[in-house]
Amino acid sequence: MKLAPHLHRIGNDIVAAYLIETEEGVTVVDAGLPGHWKDLVRELASMGRTPDDVRGLILTHGDSDHIGFAERLRREHKVPVYVHSADADRAKGGDKPKATIGRFRIGALLGFAGYTLRKNGLRATYLTDVVEVADGDVLPLPGAPVIVGMPGHSPGSIAVFSPAVEAVFVGDALTTRSVLTGATGLQPAPFTDEPAAALDSLSRLAGFEASWVLPGHGAPWRGDLAAVESEVRRAGN
Numbered sequence: 001m002k003l004a005p006h007l008h009r010i011g012n013d014i015v016a017a018y019l020i021e022t023e024e025g026v027t028v029v030d031a032g033l034p035g036h037w038k039d040l041v042r043e044l045a046s047m048g049r050t051p052d053d054v055r056g057l058i059l060t061h062g063d064s065d066h067i068g069f070a071e072r073l074r075r076e077h078k079v080p081v082y083v084h085s086a087d088a089d090r091a092k093g094g095d096k097p098k099a100t101i102g103r104f105r106i107g108a109l110l111g112f113a114g115y116t117l118r119k120n121g122l123r124a125t126y127l128t129d130v131v132e133v134a135d136g137d138v139l140p141l142p143g144a145p146v147i148v149g150m151p152g153h154s155p156g157s158i159a160v161f162s163p164a165v166e167a168v169f170v171g172d173a174l175t176t177r178s179v180l181t182g183a184t185g186l187q188p189a190p191f192t193d194e195p196a197a198a199l200d201s202l203s204r205l206a207g208f209e210a211s212w213v214l215p216g217h218g219a220p221w222r223g224d225l226a227a228v229e230s231e232v233r234r235a236g237n
Contacts, residue, residue, distance in 0.1 A: 001043075003212070003220060006143075007165040008047065010039040013177045013219050014115045015065055018169055020143035020162050021047055025055040027141045028079075029160050029169040030216055031070040035119030040069060051077045056141040058133075059083040060171025061157040062090030063191075064124035065116070066216055071125045082139060084149070085132040087156025093126035096154070099191040101180065108182030133158075148205075152198025153189055159205065167212035168205060168225070173198060174232050176218025186221060186228060187235035199236070202229035 001009045008019040010032065017030040017040075026049055028040070044050055057070055057079055070091075073079045083091045090096055116122065133139065135149030135158075143162035150157045150173040160169040172189040180190045192198050205213070206226040213221040213228065 002046075004165065007167060007212070008043055009214070009220070010043050011036055014112055014179060014217065015119070016214075016216060016218075017068075018167075018214055019043060019047075020145070020165055021049070022142040022164060024142045025053045027143050027145060027162075028054055028057040028073070029145075029214075030060055030066045030171065031057060031068040031073070033065055033068040033116060033119035033121035034072075034125060035068070035121065037069040037072060051079070054079050056139065057081045058139070058141075058145060058160050059087070059091060060160065060169060060173075060216060061154040062087040062092075063096075063154065063172070065121060066171065067091055067124060067127060068119070068121065071127050074127065074129065080131045081127055081129075082131045082133050083127075084147070084156030084158050085134060086151070087154050088130050088132050090154060090156070091127045091130055093124070097193050102190065104180040105182055108178065109180055111182070112179040150198070150201040150204065152194050152196075152201045153192045155193070157198070157201075161208050161210065163209075165212070166210050167214055168208055168210045169214045170205070171216045173201060174228070175215050176221050179217055184218065185235060186231040188232055189215075189217065195236075199229070199233055202232055205229070
């Protein structure tokens, strides 16, 4: 799906990943579930591109519903996969805190589980090699993506700011559709390691000049980035 010139989304409001396209090639942000590979190839074809045009894949964190086709893209097309150093082990299948479900609605939970099943997400293919990044890094990739440390959801959770498409890709730093309840709008993401730290990290978004806030789960959001933190905190109360 084309969101704007040079900006595309694959997946849907349950699980999404994104593509930035410039003359130099394509940057992919997050890799969804393994079954999103076909969506990636289809979207690239609509752009007149192939996986060989992908110059890099950036993971906003190392959870299984974000690393989907990453290892395949790395292995088959020699695409470097970038992840924050604090989540490198997580992306390779290392230990992570046991998630607590909390409040949920059975319909939304079954919808998430069913979509995960259809996209072959029950068995994650973990990374065998990554390029570690840190807060403030500007990567040599299409769209000049900037790494923004957003610890909380995971230790190495990041946002990715691309001035070329005026977008901030936030992964699970927040969500606009809870996979547990189906509730929509800016809100805290479920399955977060340290909820208080995740909320505090949202203040970092206020300084970016962007038209889009693009989460890993939920619809794209447009508005004043300075208001994001307060809106998410309000929704979490």
